[in-house]
Every structure is written in C-alpha cells, then in structure tokens.
Amino acid sequence: xxxxxxxxxxxxxxxxxxQTIMQAATAxxxxxxxxxxxxxxxxxxxxxxxxxxxxxRNCSACTFPASEGQNITNVTKxxxxxxxxxxxxxxxxxxxxxxxxxxxxxxxxxxVAYHLGMTDNHFPHFFxxxxxxxxxxxxxIDHNRCIFCTLCVRASQQEDGKNVFAISGRGIEKRLIxxxxxxxxxxxxxxxxxxxxxxxxxxxxxxxxxxxKVPIGQRIFDHAHIDTVTLANEGASHDE
Amino acid sequence: xxxxxxxxxxxxxxxxxxxxxxxxxxxxxLVELVEHVEFDRSPLTDIEHCSSDCxxxxxxxxxxxxxxxxxxxxxxxxxxxxxxxxxxxxNGGLPAMRNHISLEDCLNEAYRDGIGxxxxxxxxxxxxxxxxxxVHPLHEVVKIDYFLPGCPPSADxxxxxxxxxxxxREPSLNYELVHFD
Numbered sequence: 001x002x003x004x005x006x007x008x009x010x011x012x013x014x015x016x017x018x019q020t021i022m023q024a025a026t027a028x029x030x031x032x033x034x035x036x037x038x039x040x041x042x043x044x045x046x047x048x049x050x051x052x053x054x055x056x057r058n059c060s061a062c063t064f065p066a067s068e069g070q071n072i073t074n075v076t077k078x079x080x081x082x083x084x085x086x087x088x089x090x091x092x093x094x095x096x097x098x099x100x101x102x103x104x105x106x107x108x109x110x111x112v113a114y115h116l117g118m119t120d121n122h123f124p125h126f127f128x129x130x131x132x133x134x135x136x137x138x139x140x141i142d143h144n145r146c147i148f149c150t151l152c153v154r155a156s157q158q159e160d161g162k163n164v165f166a167i168s169g170r171g172i173e174k175r176l177i178x179x180x181x182x183x184x185x186x187x188x189x190x191x192x193x194x195x196x197x198x199x200x201x202x203x204x205x206x207x208x209x210x211x212x213k214v215p216i217g218q219r220i221f222d223h224a225h226i227d228t229v230t231l232a233n234e235g236a237s238h239d240e
Numbered sequence: 241x242x243x244x245x246x247x248x249x250x251x252x253x254x255x256x257x258x259x260x261x262x263x264x265x266x267x268x269x270l271v272e273l274v275e276h277v278e279f280d281r282s283p284l285t286d287i288e289h290c291s292s293d294c295x296x297x298x299x300x301x302x303x304x305x306x307x308x309x310x311x312x313x314x315x316x317x318x319x320x321x322x323x324x325x326x327x328x329x330x331n332g333g334l335p336a337m338r339n340h341i342s343l344e345d346c347l348n349e350a351y352r353d354g355i356g357x358x359x360x361x362x363x364x365x366x367x368x369x370x371x372x373x374x375v376h377p378l379h380e381v382v383k384i385d386y387f388l389p390g391c392p393p394s395a396d397x398x399x400x401x402x403x404x405x406x407x408x409r410e411p412s413l414n415y416e417l418v419h420f421d
Contacts, residue, residue: 120384
C-alpha cells in the first residue's frame with residue numbers, strides 16, 4: 001500500500017503508480033461518464049465524455065495518469081453540459097431511433113443520455129445514409145448506430161486474437177470497416193462467441209435472434225442508473 | 241390569483257396519435273385536469289385554429305409536409321410554451337426512417353411499383369400538402385421549450401409535466417419517467 005492520492009470533487013482518492021484517473025476513480029466508487037472506455041482494453045480517449053478538469057485543464061480521465069497533486073473536478077454543471085452536448089452530437093451524427101432499436105434499454109449511449117438529463121438532440125440531424133450488414137449468420141452490423149468508440153476493434157485484437165474490425169477514414173468520412181475480401185461480415189473470421197461481437201455499447205453490433213429475449217421495460221437501464229451499473233461491473237473487473 | 245383556466249392546444253403532425261392516446265391514459269386524472277385547463281385547438285375539441293392566447297402547445301410527431309410546417313408555426317405564434325411530445329417530435333422518429341430513401345423512390349414504392357397497387361399514379365391533388373424532402377424534428381423548424389421523450393411518453397409523464405407547470409414549478413421528470421423508447 002502507498003499513501004498517494006488525488007482529489008476528485010473534494011474527496012481524497014488513493015491511486016497506485018500507473019493508474020489512470022478513471023481507474024482510480026472507479027476503484028473508489030466514483031463514476032465518470034464514458035462510452036469508448038472499457039477497463040478490459042487499452043484506453044482510446046476518443047469519446048471525450050470522461051473529460052474532467054485536472055488543476056483547471058480539461059483531460060480525458062481514461063487516458064490521463066493519476067499523479068500526486070491533482071485537484072480534479074468531475075461532477076460540475078459545466079462538464080456535464082459539455083458531456084450532454086457531446087452525447088447530442090453523437091445522436092444527430094448517426095441515426096439513433098431508440099423505439100425501433102433492439103438494444104434500447106441496454107444501450108450505454110442511451111443510458112449516458114438519461115444520466116445527463118438529455119431530453120432532446122439540440123442540433124440539426126445529419127440523417128446520414130448508412131448501411132446495414134446482415135450478411136453474417138449470427139451477427140449483424142447496423143452502421144446507423146456506430147459511434148466509432150473502437151471497442152469492437154480493440155476487443156477483436158486484444159481479446160479474440162483476431163483483427164476483424166477497423167475504423168477507416170477521418171472526420172465525417174469515418175466509418176467502421178470489416179477485414180474481409182468483400183468487406184462483408186460473413187466473409188470475416190468473426191464468430192458469434194467472440195468478445196468483439198458482444199462489446200458494442202450501442203445497437204451497432206447485434207447478435208441475431210436474441211434482441212427481444214428480455215422485454216422492453218425489464219432491461220438494465222429501464223430502472224437502474226448507468227453510474228450504479230458501471231461501478232458494479234467495471235469496479236469488479238478492475239479489482240480482479 | 242384568478243381562476244382563469246390555462247389554455248392547452250394539441251396536435252399530431254407526422255405522428256401516429258399514439259402520444260394523444262397515451263395522454264388519454266390519464267383516465268380519471270383528466271377530470272381533475274380540466275378543472276385547471278381548457279382545450280383549445282386539438283383533435284379532442286375539433287377546434288381548427290389556435291386562439292392567440294394559448295398557454296401550452298403539445299405537439300406530437302415530426303414535420304413531413306408543408307402543412308405540418310404551417311401548423312407548427314401557427315402553434316409557435318400562439319402558444320407561450322411549446323412542447324415536443326414523443327420520439328417523432330424530438331428526432332423525426334419512425335417517419336424519419338424514410339430520410340435515407342429519396343422521396344421519388346418512396347412515392348414510387350407506395351403508389352406506383354408496390355405490390356397490389358391498382359391505377360398506379362402519384363397523388364397530385366392540389367388539396368394535398370406537398371411532402372418535404374426529409375422528415376424533420378420540430379426543433380429544426382421552430383424554438384421548442386420542453387421535450388417529453390418516449391414512444392409514447394406515458395400518461396405519468398404528461399401528468400408530472402402539466403402539474404409541475406400548473407403549480408408554477410420548473411417541470412422535471414425523474415429517471416423512471418425518461419425513456420427514449
């Protein structure tokens with residue numbers, strides 16, 4: 001044990017060398033909103049929802065190393081307003097029609113929006129034309145719902161020992177691509193039991209024929225807040 | 241404090257009337273509600289145009305044709321508080337799923353090439369409002385003051401929202417009342 005600590009919203013939080021702010025916070029039972037972060041994989045730092053103020057400067061908590069002397073703010077109106085705007089931008093950039101999505105109620109994007117008190121999308125919608133790849137017998141990709149968090153990319157490489165997914169293009173041209181001759185999921189080596197098939201925080205990658213096994217109204221975030229759910233899941237996996 | 245009733249107008253634009261049906265799920269609470277509000281333009285009254293002094297406008301559905309735009313503007317002009325009710329009003333919802341198909345293809349599929357279509361022709365009567373190229377959420381056309389998410393929002397959402405407003409409180413929905421589905 002050591003006595004090193006950082007301060008998050010006025011509370012002393014112990015950390016060990018090498019830990020990120022996110023890891024220290026989660027271990028201490030403090031929720032920092034995030035979408036692209038998952039403690040099982042290398043942090044990506046792209047969704048920016050976990051932005052906190054470290055000694056007055058904005059930093060991504062999932063990538064920023066904890067170190068002595070950090071005074072961090074996490075739950076402030078300013079930061080949560082920024083997080084809400086980021087979430088609204090994700091909603092208008094893709095096509096997120098929750099009532100017709102199998103993932104509704106189990107969706108982290110939706111749950112983060114609930115957490116932030118978001119009731120509208122604020123910005124004009126892109127209504128971008130995005131494809132659905134239903135070629136694989138057991139798994140489908142609905143690109144309308146992809147938020148480019150790269151969790152499937154990382155899970156395929158780091159957990160499954162494969163290389164099924166990648167992000168191609170930049171900015172508004174960015175899209176999820178599949179590593180196969182035809183570009184279709186059916187010709188890739190993705191298996192339904194792969195971690196990458198189950199890691200998607202939204203409804204972009206779905207397992208076929210399972211979507212309504214749990215009825216709407218009885219799903220994870222229908223009654224439980226994402227902060228409680230996340231700390232229970234990610235706190236535990238971090239302590240392993 | 242006068243006992244003047246609060247004027248509420250409602251309309252369904254590119255919606256399915258599901259939000260209105262959910263509103264009617266207030267059931268016996270409607271009796272208490274009409275002690276405090278009177279309905280102006282609404283499918284419930286069949287009044288065709290908003291009075292100029294409406295307090296609250298509840299709009300279901302997005303904007304899919306020229307008439308929707310006119311009606312929405314009429315509501316904005318005449319209602320002090322304008323509320324987007326339900327998923328379609330907030331993000332276009334199910335009707336907006338036509339947005340990635342060209343309008344020409346939509347019309348051809350429905351009225352010309354579809355299975356079982358007889359006397360195939362694209363409806364073109366002058367009485368018919370012209371379809372917009374895309375379906376839009378309300379906030380892209382006029383300023384919206386409040387949003388009630390849900391498909392549909394439950395009767396409890398309407399009740400909490402309206403009773404908050406009637407009591408002079410800033411409306412707030414707790415976690416259980418906010419659903420995008």
